[in-house]
Amino acid sequence: MNIYFHNVLTKKKELFVPIEEGKVKMYACGITVSGDAHIGHAYQAVIFDVIKKYFEHKGYEVTYVRNYTDVDDKIIAKGIELGIDPQEYAKKQIIKTDLELSKLGVDKPTVQAKATENIEDMINFISKLIEKGYAYPTEVGDVFFSVEKYSQYGKLSNRVIEDSINGVRKDIEPGKLDSKDFALWKSAKEGEIYWESPWGKGRPGWHIECSTMSMKYLGETMDIHGGGKDLIFPHHENEIAQSEALTGKQFSNYWIHNGLVKINGQKMSKSLGNGISLKQLLDNYHPDIIRFTLLQNSYKSDINIIDGVFEENEKHIYNFYKIFNAIDNLKIHEESNTEKMLTDIEVEIKAMFDEAMSNDFNTAVAISHLFQWFDKMRVMLNKPKEAKNLKAIKETMMKTYYVLGIFQHEPKKIIDDIKSKYLEKSGITEEEVKTLIEKRSAYKVNKDYENADKIKEVLVEKGILILDGAKGTEWDVNIGKK
Incomplete structure (x- = not known):
């Protein structure tokens, strides 16, 4: 091309x-x-x-x-x-x-x-x-x-x-x-x-x-x-x-x-004191988050770093890696679908990426496509027979977006690191979160909804998302909450 x-x-x-x-x-x-x-x-x-x-x-x-x-x-x-x-x-x-x-x-x-x-x-x-x-x-x-x-x-x-x-x-x-x-x-x-x-x-x-x-x-x-x-x-x-x-x-x-x-x-100027050192960035954010933020822009234009932009993109990277992690944990179904759709998606990922990058290195467009691909993968995760396709699509994504320098890390480690960062910010440990959730579950079993709600309020205040579902209660960190 x-x-x-x-x-x-x-x-x-x-x-x-x-x-x-x-x-x-x-x-x-x-x-x-x-x-x-x-x-x-x-x-x-x-x-x-x-x-x-x-x-x-x-x-x-x-x-x-x-x-x-x-x-x-x-x-x-x-x-x-x-x-x-x-x-x-x-x-x-x-x-x-x-x-x-x-x-x-x-x-x-x-x-x-x-x-x-x-x-x-x-x-x-x-x-x-x-x-x-x-x-x-x-x-x-x-x-x-x-x-x-x-x-x-x-x-x-x-x-x-x-x-x-x-x-x-x-x-x-x-x-x-x-x-x-x-x-x-x-x-x-x-x-x-x-x-x-x-x-x-x-x-x-x-x-x-x-x-x-x-x-x-x-x-x-x-x-x-x-x-x-x-x-x-x-x-x-x-x-x-x-x-x-x-x-x-x-x-x-x-x-x-x-x-x-x-x-x-x-x-940026010394008089305004608004400079951000590279060390500061690396101390606070994973490299994928920094690169994702810097590349959401036409390289020819000035880039405006506004308050909260790194946290916003941290949430995107965190959610992307969660999907990758879920794919890593899939087991190949004995009756996997044919690879026709897989081939079509792989070709489309590569073609759309090349179309963007061959047109004045348009990283902003290449990054915008990510939301489309991850939405597709999220839907496919609910279909057990798509495991083989999903694993291959993930590999295609990693090989393609290597050019932007993102998605080259072990998903679980990224997830754990970002979780730990927000737990530390909130002054709470993972063990304490699990203990409170267990107490809340016990209160709910005993129909003591008042105390159950109080525990939920404490966790939410600490930046913990409570996810009640058919399989029980799960939790996550609220990325971006300070």
Whole structure:
């Protein structure tokens, strides 16, 4: 099946045509480890993880490069603030972030590039740009890219910043010829981390890092480059300029950018104190719940995380896994139905998923289909002869939705973990719940309905759902109740 998606470079949806048949070369700008990873980082990582997984699902061999920026102004400032070597701080943050992304179900990239491991390549890149006349060194040891020399500057973002909105005056950066020019190499200030270069002690600028690493591992032209939409300008615009100035070739054939994360309609910021760290998310919610929430949205749009959304989706994931668990406990009936219906449903699940994902990676539509499939499975659970079909459908669901990184866990464990979480929140144990239900049953047998109702009220207040049925009383936790 053909895959179409929005190419930010051309501003339209296009058919994906790889440079090399059956292969995808993709680069996504990763995290600058100047602090803990947050929900915005998680969103970008999950989006590109899903894109990678979908290409693989369709049979492509994917070379996926994601970088860590482990040297920049903020990292240096953080090191000074904490009184430790900035590189040591960055290393610790990378280890921590790797662990958190792994818990979130984000695959390791084919190549995890780090800026500090590619400094010599960056120096060579800059030297060639100077030789070609696209860059110039200053007397103080900085090197700038001359924007005016690259005639196509602005083709990704459709803009070129001017002095009035640049906010960088020439007298702040001695030797800079034009306020639009951007730094390729920054001379080291007193006490800062540095590397030796032909222009003196210093370190690379942010933009040259990604150009160098992407071209090193993927070649002068790659299939896909991307990241958050906040990187379109100036970061990705500058990457294109310096890369194409060097090679004379198109830097990337397709550009993909995901939206940003808002919290209750507001941009995340330190001043508002509304940020959500990835650790906070993982401490409170199963990875399936986090991914389910982040993927209920067009990747191109900003996602608005409102109060209660994770609890709402926790309830969906809990109920989905309960159906999977019920299927796991089914016994195959001797007179199972023929597999005609099974084959039809399997084909339909796959076809509808591919239709959604091949149309601009529409995870929102793919997730909306889940409610339809689980409703069907719920109905089939009441038909003993459907056990074989149900088990096969479950396997199809797991294999298909692996692309979104959900439904890959043992159902009973997920159910037990979420139950335990809500019991702990309510300050009651499973044994206490069972004891109270037994007492309530005894009261009902003795027709003492007043005390039976009082026990039910206590349990409901604790967030316990009482489910009276023909086979007796069962209970469950009320997901989302605080």
